[in-house]
Amino acid sequence: MSGKPVDSKFDYSVERQKVSNQGPIPEGSYWISPADIWENNAIKSLLVSSRSAWGDYRITIRVSPGTQTHARGGFFIHGGDIPGSAGCIDLTSSxxxxxxxLKSLLGKSVNCHVPLTVEYSDAE
Incomplete structure (x- = not known):
């Protein structure tokens, strides 16, 4: 899921994708790199953020050329206990x-780029 729910439902419309810190990550082409995996631990949790919001890991999402982000950025894939995000891709307990x-598939190839396509079937 991506974005924050509105009346307990997630809205993936194009208009909602334009809303900073509320809407879902905009549709388009992105990439991730295993080198960008950030692992939460007790010290980092105290210094940076809450494990309940971010989970045990997060990975930076980078924008591919040509993707319209509507002046938004700072996207991650992360977990956490609270479904929804400020525009990230939230995998919660998964x-x-x-x-x-990802680590098993790529092995020691941490400096590679893994393509990520964001596409919503119900976006209008």
Missing amino acids: MNQFIKD
Whole structure:
């Protein structure tokens, strides 16, 4: 899921994608790199953010040329206990498995780019 719910529902419309810190990550082409995996631990939790909001891991989402972000940025894939985000891709309890699978698939190739396409079937 991405963005914050409105009346308990997630709105992936193009207009909502333009809303900073509320709407979902805009549709388009992005990429991630395993080198950007940030692992939460007790010290980082105290210094940076809450584990309940971010989970045990986060990974930076980078914008590919040609993607219209509507002047938004700072996107991540992360987990956490609270469904929804300020525009990130929130995998909630599935984030740890995602990181495990990503590391297994790529092995020691941490300096590679993994394409990420964001597309909403119900965006209007």
